[in-house]
Amino acid sequence: MLIMVAARTLSLGAQAPSPSVERNVVYGMFSGLALLMDVHRPARPNGIGIVAIVGTGFHAGTAxxxxxxxxxxxxxxxxxxxxVASGYTVFVINHRGxxxxxxxxxxxxxxxxxxxxRHNAARFGIAALRIGAVGASSGGYLAAMxxxxxxxGDAADPDEANRDEARVQAVVAFCPPTxxxxPFDEFGLSATAAYIGNARLPDPKSPEWRLYRDASPVNSVTADDAPVLLIHGDKDTTVPLEHSEKMEVALKAASVATKLxxxxxxxxxxAPNPENIDFxxxxIRWFDSHLRSR
Structure with a gap:
């Protein structure tokens, strides 16, 4: 009997670890509204964290x-x-929309x-100075930003987390409006205008036009930016390929590592397609190169 118990214990101990998800972690509050993230933990962590932002056309459900x-x-x-399968701890966030x-x-x-x-890096088992961001569409826009x-950070903020820097060390942006x-199609145009707070895109000669320019990643590029990988379909009409092309030009001009x-x-x-580019x-290669090798 003792031998059987020992053998069973050995068998259980040999089981491979599996990924897990810690849901609804509160990462901040706004006027009593909880900001939530899910923490996707890999079976074998590599010690690197990625903040992930899905694309929703800047919308959030209200019901x-x-x-x-x-x-x-x-x-x-x-x-x-x-x-997660490659060892990254991924933090998928909700945001106001x-x-x-x-x-x-x-x-x-x-x-x-x-x-x-970053402030809770030890809790999550990641390196505080090696954090990446990934997103698609509106999420790609936020990742690029x-x-x-x-x-x-604000050194005087009573919330210690707000004293930390918000810039990430590597970005992967799928079809981002930069x-x-x-240009946009009708949906992209209306979503972008509503995101800024207008019914439609303003006249380029109006004061409101500056809001669009100032909120654009392509106009915030400087030499100390994070390396940015841009992935974009060449038949995208909602957010045309031109957006990533503009961003690539701006990043290269500033000598920032980039690839389109x-x-x-x-x-x-x-969507992944075996007959197409394995994006x-x-x-994975981009994050491995710019985060794991640091």
Missing amino acids: YNSPPMKDHPAQLGIFVQPL MPIFRHPAALQDAERAVRFV LGVRAGT DLTG VRVPGAGHRM TAEM
Whole structure:
């Protein structure tokens, strides 16, 4: 009997670890509203954290029991699951969105998420100075902003997490709107205008035009930005490929490491295709190169 028990204990101890998810971690509060993230933990962590932001056209559900953006199944499959399988700890966030909240609410929440993760790096078993960001569409926009904005912390803030820097050390952005002045299709145009707080794109000669320019990642590029990988379908009409092309030009001009992966035949809603470019592998290689080798 003792031998049987010992053998069973040995068998259980030999089981391989498995990934896990810590759901609804509160990373901040806004006027009593909890900002939530899910922490996707890999079976064998590599000690690197990635903040992930799904694309929702800058919208968030307003009804009770609306599906949270952090539960978006298609996008979780495209960039969260492969990252977790490669050893990355991934923090998938909710953020404030339209129609209730306007710019810069979503950006403030994304920056708060990075600060929270960085401040609690030991708790999550990651390196505080090696954090990446990934996102698609509006989430790609926010991920790009996390790489190009200074994100300086407030040393006098009573919340210690807000004293930490919000800039990440590497970015992967799928089909991101990088220039909010366009071009877009009708949906992209209306979503962008509503995100800034207008009914439509203003006249380029109006004072409101400056809001669009100032909120555009392409206009925030400086030499100390994070390396940015851009992945964009060449048949995307909602956010045309031109957005990533503009961003690539701006980053190269500032001597920032960048790469644009054009996905032939892909529209705005890209999906892995065995006959096309393996953009999942491109994403993993980018983070491995710029985060794991630091």
